[in-house]
Amino acid sequence: MLAVWVGLAIVLVYLLLALFGEAVAPYSYTEQNFVATLQPPSLDHLFGTDQFGRDIFSRVVVGSRSIMGLAGIATALSLLVGGLVGVVAGYAGRLWDEALMRVADVLLSFPAMLLALLIVSTLGSEVIYLILTIVVVFAPGIARVVRSETLSLAAKEFIDAAHATGVPAHRIVLRHLIPNLVDLLVVEGSIYFSYAILIGSGLSFLGLGVQPPSPDWGLQVNDGRNFVLTAWWITVFPSLAISSLVLGVNLLADGLAQQQSNR
Numbered sequence: 081m082l083a084v085w086v087g088l089a090i091v092l093v094y095l096l097l098a099l100f101g102e103a104v105a106p107y108s109y110t111e112q113n114f115v116a117t118l119q120p121p122s123l124d125h126l127f128g129t130d131q132f133g134r135d136i137f138s139r140v141v142v143g144s145r146s147i148m149g150l151a152g153i154a155t156a157l158s159l160l161v162g163g164l165v166g167v168v169a170g171y172a173g174r175l176w177d178e179a180l181m182r183v184a185d186v187l188l189s190f191p192a193m194l195l196a197l198l199i200v201s202t203l204g205s206e207v208i209y210l211i212l213t214i215v216v217v218f219a220p221g222i223a224r225v226v227r228s229e230t231l232s233l234a235a236k237e238f239i240d241a242a243h244a245t246g247v248p249a250h251r252i253v254l255r256h257l258i259p260n261l262v263d264l265l266v267v268e269g270s271i272y273f274s275y276a277i278l279i280g281s282g283l284s285f286l287g288l289g290v291q292p293p294s295p296d297w298g299l300q301v302n303d304g305r306n307f308v309l310t311a312w313w314i315t316v317f318p319s320l321a322i323s324s325l326v327l328g329v330n331l332l333a334d335g336l337a338q339q340q341s342n343r
Contacts, residue, residue, distance in 0.1 A: 082112070082337070083331045083334065083335060084331065084332060084334075084335030084336075085136065086089050086331055087327075087328045087329065087330070087331025087332035087333075087335065088328075088330070088332055089139040089262065089328070089333075090159050090324060090325065090328025090329075090331070091325070091328045091329060091332055092252075092319075094144050094325050095148065095149060095213065095292075097141050097144040097145075097237070097275070098144045098145040098148040098149065099145075101141045101143075101144055101145055101233075102142055103109045103143045104141055105135075105137070105138035106135065106138060107134075107135040108138065109134065109138050109139045109142040109143070109210070109293075109295040110134070111134060111135070111138075112132045112133050112292055112294060113133035113134075114132070116131065116133045117127050117129060117130070117131055117132065117133045118131055118307065118310070118311045118314075120231065120311075120313060122140055122264075127140060127313055127317040128311065128312045129165055130300075130303060130304065130307075130311070130312035130314050131303070131307065131311070131314070133303055135284070136300070136313060136314060136317055136318075137317075138295075138302070139295035139300060139318075140266070140295070140297065140317055140318055140321050141295050142257070142295050143294070143295035143296055143318070143321070144321070144325075145199075145203040146290055146294055146295065146296045146297075147296065147297055147298075147325070149279055149280060150207065150210060150211065150214075150276070150280045150290070151214075151273055151275070151276035151277045151280055152216035152276075153211055153277050154211045154213050154215060154218070154280075155214075155218070155269055155273045155276050156269070157211065157215045158214065158215045158218035158219050158222055158272060158274075158276075159222060159265050159269050161215055161222075161223075161225075162218065162219035162220070162221070162222025162223040162226060163217040163222060163226050163261065163265055165180050165184070165227075166222065166223040166224065166225065166226025166227040166228075166229075166230060167225075167226060167227075167230050167253060167257060167258070167261070168180065169181055169223065169227045169230075170226070170227040170228070170229075170231045170234065171230050171234055171249075171252075171257065177227070180223070180322050181223075181224070181227065182226025183220075184219075184220035184221075184223050184224060185215065185220075187217075187219075187220040188221060188224070189290070190317075192217050192275070192279065192284060193279065194297065195216070195217050196213050196214070196217050196279055196283060197283075197286075197288065199212070199216060199217075200213050200283060200288045200289075201288065205283075205287075205288050205289060205290075205291060207290065210283065210289055210290070211282065213279075213283075214276050214279060214280070217279065218272050218275070221272075222265075222268055222272065225264065225267070225268060226261060226264065226268075229260075229261060229264055230257060230261070230330075233256075233260055233261075235281075239252060239256060239257075242256060248308040253311065259294060260315045264271065266336060267333065267337045270329060270332055270333035270336055271330075271333045273329050274325075274326045274329040274330050274333065277322065277325060277326055277329070278326060280296075280298065281296070281297055282297065282300035284296045284297070284298025285298040285299070285301050285302045286302075287302065291293075291314070296321050297318040297319075297321050298318075298322075300314065300315075300318035301315050301318050301319055301322075304316075304318075314342040328337055
């Protein structure tokens with residue numbers, strides 16, 4: 081349980097920073113000071129400054145909004161699309177099952193980052209396309225898990241009883257199947273949220289994600305790659321932010337999965 085609370089605390093900290101980051105940041109994330117370029121961490125600049133004299137701490141704090149917002153919206157839509165596809169495939173019958181799962185198999189045959197790069201390079205790097213990309217990458221995997229659980233639930237006695245009493249199919253889905261899938265979707269969502277953070281940051285690092293002047297963490301890591309030996313702080317602190325947030329989400333996800341398995 082300690083790991084769950086630690087993970088929850090980390091996620092809450094970053095959530096608060098995403099909501100109130102600009103009020104916490106001591107400087108504007110776009111403010112440039114060419115007199116104080118490449119300054120190491122100090123009391124004036126806790127995380128140092130970059131090649132434009134911008135305060136790294138302020139950019140990391142405000143940048144949490146970008147990554148949390150992108151990952152959160154993309155994960156929620158992935159759960160919605162993947163969940164609906166999985167329920168339909170698992171409950172509607174063999175024809176729908178075969179058609180939907182073969183499409184999912186094709187998408188799952190591509191490595192996640194390769195598929196993301198292919199979609200983004202085709203559509204563009206606007207935020208809406210980044211969200212769409214993550215949904216296309218994640219929804220097939222979620223659909224497969226939800227389908228498997230739906231098939232299991234559909235074989236239960238309470239579903240047979242609902243059929244026997246003449247309950248319409250849409251009511252069975254809404255009142256019996258979906259409520260029993262909520263715990264599974266919560267666990268899946270917490271796992272895929274950390275994946276979304278990594279994919280979003282990775283695309284930004286490659287120049288295919290969120291574009292400047294956004295203080296996105298992936299962009300910051302890319303900005304500092306030419307100064308790793310002379311100004312390590314430009315790269316290290318955004319990288320630590322990414323890894324700590326992913327760690328917190330994974331700890332929380334592990335705890336939720338353990339609780340679900342104990343039920």
